[in-house]
Amino acid sequence: MGNSSSAPWVRLSFCVPSALMEAALAWVEGEESLGAETRELADGEVAFQLYFSVENSPEAPAQRLSHALGVPVAVQIESVADGRWEEIYYQGLAPFPVGERFIIYPGDAPGSEAQREDRIALWIPPGRAFGTGDHATTQLCVRFLERHVQRGNRVLDVGTGSGILALVAASLGAARVVAVEVDPEVACVALENLRRHRVGAVVELVEGTTQSVSGCFDLLAANLRSGLLMESMADLAFLLRPGGMAVLSGILIPEANEVQTAALGRGLEVTAQASSGEWVALELVKPC
Missing domain, CATH: 3.40.50.150 (Vaccinia Virus protein VP39)
Known part of the structure; x- marks a missing residue:
């Protein structure tokens, strides 16, 4: 292994039809990822991205995921070269409202200048x-x-x-x-x-x-x-x-x-x- 700035992270990306989202989530929950993100696409599919350390990157993810869902799923595996991945990952996640009174910040506590006065702020990092x-x-x-x-x-x-x-x-x-x-x-x-x-x-x-x-x-x-x-x-x-x-x-x-x-x-x-x-x-x- 090189130092922390030479691709210490692995990103897995895949898409599934929305009807299989819950089955995919169940599979994701069983993986020891450092962070996971889902995004609904306009074509009725859901995109997943999971991040792992190199040491803990899963073996044969496409085969195991396809078996779990009962359909073939293509999984893209990429190295993430920046050692500040975790910080960058959280910064890239936008806060979102929950219910009528709350807003979730997916990372560390926001500064006072970033908080909304009309909602109660909670900060919950995505993870396992x-x-x-x-x-x-x-x-x-x-x-x-x-x-x-x-x-x-x-x-x-x-x-x-x-x-x-x-x-x-x-x-x-x-x-x-x-x-x-x-x-x-x-x-x-x-x-x-x-x-x-x-x-x-x-x-x-x-x-x-x-x-x-x-x-x-x-x-x-x-x-x-x-x-x-x-x-x-x-x-x-x-x-x-x-x-x-x-x-x-x-x-x-x-x-x-x-x-x-x-x-x-x-x-x-x-x-x-x-x-x-x-x-x-x-x-x-x-x-x-």
């Missing part, structure tokens, strides 16, 4: 943990929290990923937020983001499942795949106080009825359904 804020399932959860979090609330964030929903709840005035994450590596990423925002007095990170959580919560947000939501439904219903509200996101439209049936079977009532593209979020209440 899901939830930088741009995905529809995250957006649906943020909008629910914006409508329902009140000062003094106790909020549970199940499958916290990057910690974004816990940060949103804390920023909106929740008195206590418990963020649950089963993946130890992702939990470390969430902890870094929580520390970056100095919310340790409000947000507790629990590495484990809903079985690891105790207490009773006014609001609950679970952004998980439908199968996990249904597996966890008994715990979610138990942890929600009578009169408490929940949002379940990460549900594809064809799966919504099955998730709704599971929720009803645990005594939860569906009060609303929000959608974005192919995704649905169910809003629920636990009767008093």
Whole structure:
């Protein structure tokens, strides 16, 4: 290896049809990339770019990705020669609004001159943990929290990923937020983001499942795949106080009825359904 200025980074680029975006995201989440970026193209495709150190660049990515998606996918592999890749990468990512009240800066905290007065700023570097804020399932959860979090609330964030929903709840005035994450590596990423925002007095990170959580919560947000939501439904219903509200996101439209049936079977009532593209979020209440 040469010094840090002689191509220490590798960039993988590929495009998939939008219908395969979720399968591609699942593959990306399994790769140990230093950063990942997606961009929707005008022709109905989604472009992906992943960055790796040379030492950790994946083997046979096109073959493995094609196998995971069930269709041939061409993967372009390039060396990135600038040793300041990480800084340049973050500088190239534009901030974007989330919900009605937040703006996400994909990198370090912005200077005061760069912040918008009309939105609450969060800074979350893209990486291995899901939830930088741009995905529809995250957006649906943020909008629910914006409508329902009140000062003094106790909020549970199940499958916290990057910690974004816990940060949103804390920023909106929740008195206590418990963020649950089963993946130890992702939990470390969430902890870094929580520390970056100095919310340790409000947000507790629990590495484990809903079985690891105790207490009773006014609001609950679970952004998980439908199968996990249904597996966890008994715990979610138990942890929600009578009169408490929940949002379940990460549900594809064809799966919504099955998730709704599971929720009803645990005594939860569906009060609303929000959608974005192919995704649905169910809003629920636990009767008093």
